[in-house]
Structure formats: structure tokens, C-alpha cells
Amino acid sequence: xxxxxxxxxxxxxxxxxxxxxxxFEKILKGNVEGIIITDTHGNIEWVNNTFxxxxxxxxxxxxxxxxxxxxxxxxxxxxxxxxxxxEVNHHEVETRMRxxxxxxxxxxxxxxxxxxxxxxxxxxxxxxxxxxxxxxxxEELTQRTRELSRSNQELEQFAYVASHDLQEPLRMIASYTQxxxxxxxxxxxxxxxxxxxxxxxxxxxxxxxxxxxxxLSRVGTxxxxxxxxxxxxxxxxxxxxxxxxxxxSGASIVCDPLPSLxxxxxxxxxxxxxxxxxxxxxxxxxxxxxxIGAEHQGEAWVFHVRDNGIGIAxxxxxxxxxxxxxxxxxxxYPGTGIGLTICKKIIEHHGGRIWxxxxxxKGSTFYFAIPTTLH
Amino acid sequence: MNMDPLGRPADFLLVEDNPGDVRLTQEALKNxxxxxxLHVVTDGEEAMDFLRRQGKHKNAPRPDIILLDLNLPRKDxxxxxxxxxxxxxxKTIPVVIITSSEAEQDxxxxxxxxANCYVTKPVDLDQFIKVVQSINDFWLTIVKLPSAPx
Numbered sequence: 001x002x003x004x005x006x007x008x009x010x011x012x013x014x015x016x017x018x019x020x021x022x023x024f025e026k027i028l029k030g031n032v033e034g035i036i037i038t039d040t041h042g043n044i045e046w047v048n049n050t051f052x053x054x055x056x057x058x059x060x061x062x063x064x065x066x067x068x069x070x071x072x073x074x075x076x077x078x079x080x081x082x083x084x085x086x087e088v089n090h091h092e093v094e095t096r097m098r099x100x101x102x103x104x105x106x107x108x109x110x111x112x113x114x115x116x117x118x119x120x121x122x123x124x125x126x127x128x129x130x131x132x133x134x135x136x137x138x139e140e141l142t143q144r145t146r147e148l149s150r151s152n153q154e155l156e157q158f159a160y161v162a163s164h165d166l167q168e169p170l171r172m173i174a175s176y177t178q179x180x181x182x183x184x185x186x187x188x189x190x191x192x193x194x195x196x197x198x199x200x201x202x203x204x205x206x207x208x209x210x211x212x213x214x215x216l217s218r219v220g221t222x223x224x225x226x227x228x229x230x231x232x233x234x235x236x237x238x239x240x241x242x243x244x245x246x247x248x249s250g251a252s253i254v255c256d257p258l259p260s261l262x263x264x265x266x267x268x269x270x271x272x273x274x275x276x277x278x279x280x281x282x283x284x285x286x287x288x289x290x291x292i293g294a295e296h297q298g299e300a301w302v303f304h305v306r307d308n309g310i311g312i313a314x315x316x317x318x319x320x321x322x323x324x325x326x327x328x329x330x331x332x333y334p335g336t337g338i339g340l341t342i343c344k345k346i347i348e349h350h351g352g353r354i355w356x357x358x359x360x361x362k363g364s365t366f367y368f369a370i371p372t373t374l375h
Numbered sequence: 376m377n378m379d380p381l382g383r384p385a386d387f388l389l390v391e392d393n394p395g396d397v398r399l400t401q402e403a404l405k406n407x408x409x410x411x412x413l414h415v416v417t418d419g420e421e422a423m424d425f426l427r428r429q430g431k432h433k434n435a436p437r438p439d440i441i442l443l444d445l446n447l448p449r450k451d452x453x454x455x456x457x458x459x460x461x462x463x464x465x466k467t468i469p470v471v472i473i474t475s476s477e478a479e480q481d482x483x484x485x486x487x488x489x490a491n492c493y494v495t496k497p498v499d500l501d502q503f504i505k506v507v508q509s510i511n512d513f514w515l516t517i518v519k520l521p522s523a524p525x
Contacts, residue, residue, distance in 0.1 A: 167498065170498075175500040
């Protein structure tokens with residue numbers, strides 16, 4: 001039934017073969033779409049049952065009339081589409097039709113020409129289906145998308161404002177606890193020193209968290225700019241930012257040549273910096289060896305950052321990308337639990353994917369793929 | 376040891392409404408090698424009164440350097456900066472914007488208004504002290520500034 005060519009079938013309408021005609025009429029009658037067959041002037045000659053079901057007009061009421069009464073007056077779809085049928089065989093439009101009770105409903109309408117001898121147009125066929133539900137669903141989708149993007153924007157804005165505005169009072173707390181520590185440590189009693197220690201530590205950690213939250217929210221609010229970026233340059237910048245830690249850890253860093261690709265340069269730098277920073281932080285007992293490379297796979301560049309560190313048990317390989325998820329005590333490995341969340345957000349912004357392959361005690365390899373189709 | 380290129384203590388004008396930051400700046404300048412007088416005003420109106428020697432600031436000295444926060448009550452730091460830089464008597468005084476804003480638009484706007492430099496307040500105390508002392512060293516011992524117009 002799906003592949004049934006209605007205009008072709010309608011040709012039988014003008015056929016003289018009565019038996020053929022009856023078969024086709026049967027098929028057309030029960031078709032899920034409303035069907036109207038008119039002469040070349042738009043006078044209705046035949047309608048199917050679905051037509052009556054959808055419009056409320058009985059077959060007898062419609063036959064013989066010009067089909068103009070089925071459409072709302074503003075714009076005569078039929079008149080405007082008919083001339084075009086000489087060029088193409090059928091037209092599809094979305095429009096509104098009028099029911100017998102005066103109500104209008106949205107339809108998807110296909111207008112086709114039936115050609116007879118010498119390729120002359122003998123009839124027009126209009127197939128239509130009621131798309132009220134489709135329209136509602138579409139509207140709802142648009143509405144929801146709009147709401148979702150607004151609430152997302154608000155959330156991002158909130159995260160940015162909150163972290164930015166919290167920085168100010170926090171700077172006061174941190175500065176003055178540091179000042180107290182510098183000036184009075186060892187001059188009060190042992191309790192005081194301990195309390196000061198906790199206060200300084202708490203303020204310092206909160207600063208780190210707020211800074212990371214700011215970085216995270218900037219990945220969203222600050223317009224991401226995709227330009228042609230030399231990944232090597234981004235990596236070099238990340239390594240320069242990490243220079244102190246690299247020197248202190250005695251790490252050896254090996255890097256394959258990296259490609260140029262479309263990406264946000266500062267975000268790519270941040271990505272390398274977080275991944276290499278982690279590789280340095282979660283080092284094992286031997287001095288860290290970090291290897292960085294990229295491979296072209298299908299429609300993406302797949303980068304990797306490989307280390308010989310403590311590794312991650314496979315059951316945690318998803319969880320580590322979630323906000324505030326930490327696998328270690330703050331004493332062993334300090335951190336905010338936001339670094340990999342930032343990486344994930346950056347990569348998602350680039351339409352890519354980030355994942356880890358690792359075995360506990362045997363090092364980790366972080367992969368991230370950036371599509372080459374990015375503009 | 377006289378490290379004082381001006382031959383007198385330098386006059387700082389700090390325009391800052393947060394008493395915590397005022398105190399930190401005082402701490403940073405305390406015991407620094409360059410002797411200085413730190414004058415503090417807490418809003419933009421008062422800053423202009425000080426610079427134009429009006430009202431209670433009739434006897435104010437002409438500052439050698441101005442440390443200006445951007446977000447101030449009454450008259451905003453940006454307006455103060457615009458007024459200083461369009462006043463022939465005041466425009467040669469170096470103005471250092473020292474603020475917590477890292478917004479690109481604030482940075483661009485400040486330089487467009489001829490700020491002499493733009494510094495974000497470091498979050499860390501030691502860094503903060505270092506920044507204030509560097510500003511002091513650079514603007515008061517390294518650079519050559521014109522004397523006040525007569």
C-alpha cells in the first residue's frame with residue numbers, strides 16, 4: 001500500500017476498463033490519506049472515504065463543487081500550485097483545510113497531475129493528511145527546547161556569577177587568615193596554631209574549587225571560538241603552564257607531532273593542561289613518563305595522553321568524569337574533583353568524546369576525539 | 376639608605392571602598408623600601424574632591440600615583456578614570472586600575488580610557504603584597520614621570 005502510486009492509479013479513473021476501475025477505486029477509498037480527484041479546473045469529481053472522515057463533508061456534498069471551499073480564503077493554495085504542475089509532477093505543502101463545521105485543521109498536502117494520452121493533464125489529485133498532532137508535537141518541542149536552553153543559560157550564568165561573586169569575600173577570608181598565620185603562628189598557643197592551620201587550609205581549598213568552577217562555567221558562557229588551531233602550540237602552552245610541576249617531578253614528556261584542527265585554542269590548552277596535570281599528580285613510585293599523540297580515525301582526530309602512573313580501576317572509568325568525584329583522600333592527592341569535568345565539558349563543546357583506558361597500577365591512557373567536521 | 380627617587384615620601388591615592396583591601400594595601404606598603412603616604416578615599420566623588428582639592432580635601436597633596444578600583448559607590452571607577460584622563464592638570468598622574476574584575480570588557484574599556492595599567496587583585500595574600508609592591512617599585516622608582524603642570 002505504501003508504494004502505491006495514487007496519481008498513476010487515478011489514471012484508471014478515466015479508464016474505460018470498468019473492472020480495473022473498480023479495483024483502483026476500492027484501494028483509493030480505504031487509503032489512509034484523504035484523496036480528492038478534480039478536473040483540471042479544480043472541480044471535484046471524486047473523493048475517498050478518508051476525505052469525508054477528515055473534512056466532515058459527505059461524498060455527495062463535495063462532488064461537483066470547486067475545491068476552493070475546502071481551504072481558508074486568505075490564500076488559494078490550489079490556484080497558486082496548479083500552474084507549477086506543468087514543470088514538476090507533484091507538489092507538497094503544509095496548509096490548512098476547513099471542515100464542514102468551520103473548524104480549520106493543518107494538513108500536509110500533495111498535489112499531483114494525472115496525465116492521459118499525449119501526456120496531457122487530465123486530472124489533478126490532492127492527497128492530504130491531518131497533521132494536527134504533528135503540529136502540536138512540534139510546537140511542544142520548540143517550546144521545550146526554548147525552555148531548556150533558557151534554563152541552561154540561567155544555570156551557567158548562575159554558576160558564573162556565584163563563583164565570581166564568592167571570590168570577593170573569600171579573598172578577604174583567605175588573605176586575612178594567611179595574614180594571621182604569618183604574623184601569629186607560634187605566638188599564641190598550640191590550639192591557635194592548629195585552628196589557624198585549618199582555616200588557611202579550608203580557605204585555600206575553597207579558592208581552588210571556586211577557580212575551577214569559574215573555569216568550568218566559562219567553557220559555557222564565554223563564546224567558544226573555533227579557529228584553525230595548531231594542537232602542538234596548544235600543548236606547548238599547557239606544558240609551559242605546568243613547567244614548575246614538570247621540573248619538580250622530573251617527568252619525561254614525549255610527544256608525537258600533533259595536527260592542526262578546528263577547535264577553541266584556549267579550551268584545547270586547558271584540556272591538555274588538565275590531563276597532563278593529572279598524569280603528573282597521579283604518578284606512581286617511578287618518575288613519570290608521559291606520552292602524547294594523535295591519530296586520524298574516520299572523521300575525527302583522536303588524541304591520547306598516556307602515563308605510567310597509579311592507574312584507575314575499570315569500575316571507576318566513567319565516574320571520574322563526574323563533578324566532585326574523587327577516588328583518593330585529599331591528603332594523598334589534593335584536588336577539587338572538577339578537572340576532568342572541565343575536560344568533558346570542553347570535549348562535549350567540540351562535539352567529541354573523552355574516555356580512559358586503564359588498569360590499576362599500570363598507568364592510564366586518556367583519549368579524546370575531536371571531529372574534523374567542526375566549524 | 377635612601378631609596379627615595381622623589382626626594383620625599385611618595386603620595387599614593389587609593390580609591391577603594393572595601394576596608395579589607397585598604398588594610399591589605401597598607402600592610403603591603405608598610406616597611407617597604409620606598410617611603411610613602413597612603414591616602415585613602417572610599418568612593419568616586421571623594422576621589423575627585425581629593426584630586427581637585429575641594430571640600431575636606433582642600434589641603435590634599437597631588438598624588439604621585441592613583442590606585443583605582445572600578446566598582447565604587449556614588450561615582451564609578453570608570454567615570455573617575457575618564458574625568459582624570461580628560462583633565463589637563465591630572466591626566467599625567469599614572470592611574471593603576473586594581474580590581475577583582477577579570478572581564479575582558481572592563482580591561483578594554485579601562486585602556487580605552489587611558490588607564491596606565493590594569494591589574495586584577497590576586498587571590499593569594501603573598502601575591503597581593505607582591506603586586507602592590509611591584510606597582511610601587513615600577514611607577515615610583517623605574518619610570519620617569521613629568522612634573523606636575525604649573
